[in-house]
Amino acid sequence: MKIVALFSVLLAATTAQAQVKGKPFGFAAGVTGGGNAKPAAPGSLQELAQWLSDSVPRTILIDREWNFLGTEGKTSQKCCSTKTTTCEGGTSKGQAWIQDQCDGQWIPCTFDNAPRTPIDVGSNKSLLGVGTKGVIRGKGLRVTNGNKNVIIQNIHFTDLNPQYVWGGDAITLTDCDQIWIDHNKFSLIGREHIVSGWKPAGHVTISNNDFDGRTPWSVGCNGKHYWTLLLIGEKDYYTFAGNWVHDVSGRAPHMGTSKTSSENFFHGVNNYFQNIGGHAFDVDDNTWLLLEGNAFDSVTTPITDTTLKSGAAVYNVPDPSAGSGCNQAIGRNCEVNQVSKSGQFPPLTEASVLQKAGSYKSSLPPFTPVADVPKSVMGYAGIGRI
Template structure:
C-alpha cells in the first residue's frame, strides 16, 4: 500500500475514533440522571474562541477535548503587589510558599508579583454540556470552569486542568460550583492550581457526583511549605448533595476536603466512599457545621490528620464507620452494612457515629452508591482514577 493511502487510512481512523469519542458510563449517586449533552453529536473545537463559545452557550453539546488548550498568555498579565506572609517565605520549609493576590496585607508585607489573567477568570459553562477528553490528550492549561447562574445537567470527564498561577493564592480555581445542579465530575486530573481544585460558592452546588478523579498536590509552591498543595476542595454551598467516590487524593496538605460553613444556613450531605488518601502532610477531612457526612470504605495511607480536631467541636454531624459494629449499625437505617475505614501509617481517627447522619441518609438511600471492600481501595483507585483510564 502506498504511503499516501496509508496516511489517508490513518487519518480516517483517527477522525473516526475522535468523532465517536463521548461520555463513558453514567453517573451514580446524587448526580444520577445527569446526561450532559445527551445525544448531541460529538464535536471538536478548532480554536480557543470556539471552545469558549461552545462551553458557554445555550446549545446542548458534547465537546471533545482532544489536545492541550493553553490559555496562558491569551488574556495578558497583571503586575502588581501581592501579600507575603510566613507561608510565603517558608523559612525552614521544603518548598517555596505562595504569595496572596489580595487588596490588604495586614499580616504580611507587600512584594512585587505578576500573574496570568486567564487563571482567575474561568470559562462559564452553559447547561446541557458534556466536556470530554479524548484518550489522555485532553488538557485545559491556565483556565478553569465555572458552573453558576442556574447551570444544570453538566458532565466533565477525562480532562486534566492544570497550571492556574500555582505560585499565588487566589491564582485560580479549577472547577467552581455556585448556583448549579446535576453535575458529574468524573475521571479528571487536577494539579497546580493557585487556589482550590474544586470549590463551591455561597450558592447551591446542588446534586453532584465527584468520582474517579486524581487530585495531584505535588507543587513547588505550597501554603504548607512542604511541596504539597493545601487548597484541595472547599464545599460550602447553600444546599448540596455530594457523592464522593473512588477518588485519589495525594501529596496534599489541607482541605482534602473542607466541608460546611457557619457563615450561612447551608445544608450539605456528603457521602464519601472508597477514596484513597495518600501522603497527606496535613489534614484530610475538616468538617464544619451544617453538614451530614457519611464516610465508609476510605483508605488513609500516611495521612497526618485524617479528621481534624476542629471537626469534633464544630457542630458537624459525622458517621465515620470506625468499627465493625458501627458498620453493622448502618443496616437498620440504610438497609446495608457500611464498610469501615482503614488507616495505615496515619494519625488518629476519631470515633464519630452520629445517628442523625443515618437518619438523614435514610431519606435518600436510593442515591447511595455501593462500596467495595476497603482492602482493595488503594489498588483499585490508583489503577482507575484520573485521565486516560476509561
C-alpha cells in the same frame, strides 16, 4: 479522495474514543450532559469557550492541550508575603497572596490573568477528553446562573498560577445542579481544585479523580498544595467516590459553614487519601457526613479537632458493629475505614447522619472492600483510565 477517506476514519476513531464512559451514579445519577449531541472538537480557544458557555446541548471533545496562558495578558502589582511565602527551613517555595490587604509585607509579583477568570459552562454539556490528550492549561470552569446537567470527564486541569493563593480555581459550582465530575486530574492549581460558592451546588458526583497536590509552591512550605476542595454551598449533596487525594496538606476536603443556613450531605466512599502532610477532613456546621470504605495512608490528620467541636454530624464507621448499624437506615451494612501510618481517626457515630442517609439511600452507591481500595483507586483514578 484517499486523504479525505483517511481523515474520515481518523475522525470516526477519535469520536468513538470520546463518548461518555460509564453512567453517572450517586447524587448525579440521571445526568446526561450533552445527551445525543454529536461529538465535536473545537478548532480554537475562542470556539472552545463559546461552545462551553452557549445554550446549545453539546458533546465537546478535548483531543489536545488547550493553553490559555498569555491569552488575556499579565498583571504586575504587589502581592502579600507572609511566613508562608518565605518558607524559612521549608522544603518548597511558598505562595504569595493576590489580595488587597496584607498582614505581612508587600512584594512585587506578576501573574497570568487567564486563570483568574473561569469559563462559564452552560446547561446540557459533556466535556470529554480523548485518551490522555485532553488538557486545559491556565483556565478553570464555572457552572452557575442556574445551569445544570453537566458532565466533565477525562480532562487534566493544570497550571493556574500555582505560585499564588487566589491564582485561580479549577472548577467552581454555585447556583447549579446535576453535575458529574469524573476521571479528571487536577495539578498545579493556585487555589481550589474544586470549590462551591455560597449558592447551591445541588446534586454532584465527584468520582475517580486524581487530586495531585505536588507543587514547588506551598503555603505549608512542604511541597504539598493546601487548597484542595472547599464545599460550602447553601444546599449541596455530594457523592465522593473512588478519588485519589494525595500529596496535599489541607481542605481535603473542607465543607460546611456556619455563616449561612446551609445543608450539606456528603457520602465519601472508597477514596484513597495518601501522603497528606496536614489534614484531610475539616468540617463545619450544617453538614452531615457518611464516610465508609476509605483508606487513609500517611495522613497527618485524617479529621481535624475543630470538626469535633463545630456541630458537624459525622458517621465514620469505626468498627463492624457501626457498619451493621447502617442496615436499618439504608438497607445495607456500611464498610469500615482503613487507617495506616496516620494520625487519630476518632470514632464518630452521629445518629442524625443515618437518618439523613435513609432519606437519600437510593443515591448511595455500594462499596467495595476497603482492603482493595488503594490498588483499585491508583489503577483507575485520573485521565486515560476509562
